[in-house]
Amino acid sequence: MTTAIGRMPTGLRWVTGLLLAIWFIAAAFPFVWTLWGSFKVEADFFSRVSWWNAITGDRTLMQTGERFTLDGYEGAWITREFWRAALNTVIVTLSVTFISLFVGTLGGYALARSGQRYAFWILIAALVFRAMPHITLVSGYMLPFFELNIWGILPTTIIVLVAINQPFTLWMLHSFFLGIPKDLDESAMVDGCTRFQAFRMVIIPVMWPGVITTGLFSFLLGYNDFAVTSMLLSQDNLTMVPKIASFLGTIQSEGNVMFAVASVVSATVPLFILVLFFQRQIVSGLTAGAVKG
Amino acid sequence: MPHKTFALFIMPAVVAMLLFIALPIVSVVVQSLFVEHEQVMVEVENCGPFGCSTQLRVDTEATAEIRDERPLGRFAGITNYINRNHLAFDQVREIWSTSDGLGEIWSRMMNLPFYKALAFTLVYCFLVTPFAMMLGFAIALGVNTLPRLAKGPAIFVSILPMIITPLIGSLILFWMFNPQGILGASLQVITGDPTLSLRASPVLTWIVLIIYGIWTNGPFSFVVFYAGLQTVPGDTLESAMIDGASRWERVRYVIIPHLAPLATFVALVQLMDNFRVFEPIVGFSAEANATSLSWLVYNDLIGQDSQQFGSAAATSVMTILGVVILLIPVLIRTWRDFNRKAV
Numbered sequence: 102m103t104t105a106i107g108r109m110p111t112g113l114r115w116v117t118g119l120l121l122a123i124w125f126i127a128a129a130f131p132f133v134w135t136l137w138g139s140f141k142v143e144a145d146f147f148s149r150v151s152w153w154n155a156i157t158g159d160r161t162l163m164q165t166g167e168r169f170t171l172d173g174y175e176g177a178w179i180t181r182e183f184w185r186a187a188l189n190t191v192i193v194t195l196s197v198t199f200i201s202l203f204v205g206t207l208g209g210y211a212l213a214r215s216g217q218r219y220a221f222w223i224l225i226a227a228l229v230f231r232a233m234p235h236i237t238l239v240s241g242y243m244l245p246f247f248e249l250n251i252w253g254i255l256p257t258t259i260i261v262l263v264a265i266n267q268p269f270t271l272w273m274l275h276s277f278f279l280g281i282p283k284d285l286d287e288s289a290m291v292d293g294c295t296r297f298q299a300f301r302m303v304i305i306p307v308m309w310p311g312v313i314t315t316g317l318f319s320f321l322l323g324y325n326d327f328a329v330t331s332m333l334l335s336q337d338n339l340t341m342v343p344k345i346a347s348f349l350g351t352i353q354s355e356g357n358v359m360f361a362v363a364s365v366v367s368a369t370v371p372l373f374i375l376v377l378f379f380q381r382q383i384v385s386g387l388t389a390g391a392v393k394g
Numbered sequence: 395m396p397h398k399t400f401a402l403f404i405m406p407a408v409v410a411m412l413l414f415i416a417l418p419i420v421s422v423v424v425q426s427l428f429v430e431h432e433q434v435m436v437e438v439e440n441c442g443p444f445g446c447s448t449q450l451r452v453d454t455e456a457t458a459e460i461r462d463e464r465p466l467g468r469f470a471g472i473t474n475y476i477n478r479n480h481l482a483f484d485q486v487r488e489i490w491s492t493s494d495g496l497g498e499i500w501s502r503m504m505n506l507p508f509y510k511a512l513a514f515t516l517v518y519c520f521l522v523t524p525f526a527m528m529l530g531f532a533i534a535l536g537v538n539t540l541p542r543l544a545k546g547p548a549i550f551v552s553i554l555p556m557i558i559t560p561l562i563g564s565l566i567l568f569w570m571f572n573p574q575g576i577l578g579a580s581l582q583v584i585t586g587d588p589t590l591s592l593r594a595s596p597v598l599t600w601i602v603l604i605i606y607g608i609w610t611n612g613p614f615s616f617v618v619f620y621a622g623l624q625t626v627p628g629d630t631l632e633s634a635m636i637d638g639a640s641r642w643e644r645v646r647y648v649i650i651p652h653l654a655p656l657a658t659f660v661a662l663v664q665l666m667d668n669f670r671v672f673e674p675i676v677g678f679s680a681e682a683n684a685t686s687l688s689w690l691v692y693n694d695l696i697g698q699d700s701q702q703f704g705s706a707a708a709t710s711v712m713t714i715l716g717v718v719i720l721l722i723p724v725l726i727r728t729w730r731d732f733n734r735k736a737v
Contacts, residue, residue, distance in 0.1 A: 241418025264414030
């Protein structure tokens with residue numbers, strides 16, 4: 102396309118470059134700054150004198166003897182047992198991803214192959230369900246869950262997140278399965294397979310690109326959730342994001358904000374790794390949803 | 395596909411959605427019609443050296459018993475909806491009749507929790523959506539001019555604000571806008587006002603929350619528009635150039651019309667999602683200056699001893715109504731698409 106349009110005039114090129122540079126700084130600098138600051142003491146990162154202290158780390162040098170310190174991480178991970186929250190996050194997000202994919206693949210495949218009117222209505226219902234604010238659903242769960250005595254434990258949260266995730270998963274996998282030619286599984290059935298055998302032997306081997314993309318978004322939903330996990334988990338079972346929120350209340354009074362900064366950085370790292378390795382799938386997933394509507 | 399096979403395949407997904415999305419909505423509607431039991435009071439006679447007096451005391455046992463028996467509370471009809479914490483009809487009527495000037499009406503309405511939350515939610519929704527889309531479009535045009543090798547890293551950096559956990563993203567910005575953080579301190583120097591802070595200034599809180607919204611929503615529009623740009627027909631662009639269209643005219647008359655359908659899609663989805671704004675309020679500890687409908691529900695639910703399920707449910711029902719209104723255009727669009735395919 103660039104060749105067709107030709108070269109940009111130098112002035113425009115400079116302006117574009119400058120604006121892009123500003124955007125890249127706006128997008129990346131907060132993360133870089135917080136990562137850098139997480140190795141300082143509070144008097145530097147939240148300096149009353151000048152933010153320049155956060156760069157030089159003068160107070161960190163005075164308090165700990167070095168310009169970088171791991172105190173924040175030590176406090177969060179060991180003293181305040183952030184590792185427990187990290188472990189819970191691993192359990193919750195992995196379970197949510199695998200269960201939603203299992204349930205969603207079956208459903209998405211059926212929706213793509215049915216062609217009946219009711220399949221369309223299920224999709225419409227899913228669209229409505231997807232739009233529901235999570236916190237309003239949570240206010241519907243609390244009372245019944247208290248009564249049934251299943252509030253506060255990990256399995257309840259996992260199942261709730263799987264259900265909340267289903268509408269999106271169904272839509273995404275449905276449109277993905279529409280792209281796999283019908284002839285493929287139908288010819289297998291002509292050869293004597295049942296529908297389920299056809300699904301297992303013909304469709305499963307070719308469905309991985311779509312499933313991986315959908316899985317990434319299920320993972321993100323489970324990982325990023327705050328509304329459900331903060332309200333449905335007891336204090337001991339909290340995952341990382343609600344744990345950080347619960348840190349804030351107790352920590353600020355004790356003057357240990359750096360614990361929260363360190364745990365925020367810790368919780369961000371897996372997301373960066375995810376984007377690093379799966380950038381292409383994330384982008385294609387977002388566009389597929391948009392282009393197909 | 396036979397109905398029976400279809401039912402078997404779809405069963406787990408449908409059951410999950412019915413149990414944990416449809417049923418809770420019903421439960422919310424029911425709960426919104428009830429309020430918590432009042433505490434059972436008993437008269438106790440206290441006899442001391444100076445005679446006896448009767449006192450009213452809370453009978454904890456009886457209260458607990460009645461709560462166990464009927465956990466929903468007592469039936470209240472629509473009072474949850476019209477009390478001071480929600481639609482506040484009485485208060486609104488009074489404000490209308492006794493205030494002079496729009497300014498006074500506004501400031502008095504902002505003392506009513508529901509209207510305060512509604513105002514911020516709507517402002518956030520209708521400011522963030524268009525600005526985030528414009529930002530996304532501009533980044534897409536810019537990144538599209540970069541050399542091939544630079545595009546990958548450019549996209550990587552650009553989607554970070556969208557991928558980040560909302561609560562964590564808002565905390566990171568909150569710490570930077572803290573009066574002792576880099577941006578907050580710089581703002582104080584630039585404006586020459588040493589007392590300027592998020593806590594003290596509602597205006598600044600609103601602006602920063604909206605900036606956060608644009609920062610975190612822009613990348614979604616960017617990704618969609620960037621993909622759309624790759625499908626702009628080269629022939630049309632070329633012929634526009636031969637006809638003497640300037641660079642700006644090519645954007646205005648070729649690229650924007652080509653991306654228009656995508657833009658409506660993005661706008662509809664983003665409006666719906668921004669209406670649910672919640673985590674930034676918690677992350678920025680903004681509740682004194684700005685609240686949202688979702689935050690009101692959360693706030694009713696986190697009360698340690700007295701969770702106000704009825705009140706939370708009433709706000710939830712009204713939030714759901716708002717979402718449904720925003721959803722109608724999406725549904726109409728999907729309906730049309732489906733019928734077009736069927737023909």
